[in-house]
Structure formats: C-alpha cells, structure tokens
Amino acid sequence: EAQVTQNPRYLITVTGKKLTVTCSQNMNHEYMSWYRQDPGLGLRQIYYSMNVEVTDKGDVPEGYKVSRKEKRNFPLILESPSPNQTSLYFCASSSGQGIDSGNTIYFGEGSWLTVV
C-alpha cells in the first residue's frame, strides 16, 4: 500500500529543544516536501527535495532544516523551536515534478507540534 509515514503524530515540546519529525515513503518517489498548515493560511510549503542530496526552500523555510540522505526519508528538523512553529505539519511525496498527468501527490497523516 502506498504510504507516507510521519512520526511523531503528536508532540508537545519546549522552546529551544531541538526536535526532528521523520518522514518516510514506500513508493520510490523522487520528490518530497514539507508543508505546515495553520488556520486561515492554508498549506504552506516549507522545504522540498527533488532527489537525494537535492533540497531547496519553499515559502516558509525560516527556522527549519531538512536533509535527504536516502530516497525514502526526508526528515524535518527544528533546531530551536519557537511557539510560532506550533502547527500541523504534513510530509508529501510525488513521482514527478509537479502535478502533471499521473503525478499524484501523496500526503502523510500529519504531525501536530506544540511548542510552549
């Protein structure tokens, strides 16, 4: 079954304590991305990756880091979390560049992060 798996699903942490949200896909997709979703702001892209060792900033990259050492994994790192990073985070993957024919984007179930 095609899956994008994120962990943890729920986390409450304190300001400044580094955390990592893992993301793994089993579809051999080249493209992976992270989004955050906040009320009234929709889904905003944080970082994306077109392949192993190839990453780039999305619309709201400040305060986040990513790495893509393996094709299936794309962890999101918050080096020093702050309360304004409290949000619902989604990892996504796709077989192609964009949403052209056949390139469906698969999303994970989401990770609720609360920074106090």
Next chain:
Amino acid sequence: LAKTTQPISMDSYEGQEVNITCSHNNIATNDYITWYQQFPSQGPRFIIQGYKTKVTNEVASLFIPADRKSSTLSLPRVSLSDTAVYYCLVGASRGYNKLIFGAGTRLAVHP
C-alpha cells in the same frame, strides 16, 4: 503559476449534487487541473485531475470548458462523509517547488 479562486464555503444536503467551481484565468498551456480533498486533521487526498473537457472517476467528475479558465468539480449525491475542504490546484508543470494550496472550499453536508 496560475492563481486559483474558489468559494470559501458551501452548504449542501445529503443526496444532492454539489458543484464547486474554480477560476484560473492565467492557466498555462501545459498546466493540469487537480482537485484534492482534506478531512480535519488529515493530509489532503487526490480526487481527480484533468486537462480539458470532462473527466470522471468513481468519486467525482471534473468539467473543464474549452478556454480552460475555470473548472468545476462535481460530487454526485453527497453524503455526510463528503464534508471536507476541497482544493483546486493548477500548474506546477515547471515547479513542484511552487505548488500552492489556497484556502480551499469548505463543504458542509447536512442531514
């Protein structure tokens, strides 16, 4: 990247057909139109995709006029479980990095 405009919210009743229209005046020649559905606290899920005319699958139909400046997602005989946010996406043929989800259309289906 083509900007999309959708109604913020819609209401319907069980058993009715729901049509959600999306405007995308600046759609590019190579752009496809894709709709996603999102339930609360879940990731968006692909519903349907099309380029022109009409596309139908087991879940919905997508109508695209000849000028492609708009599209209509049609959900036949909705049920309470169709209550969700529906997103219209256009383009990204040259920019996965610029995929933009707008606010979407919040559909509420009532008994």
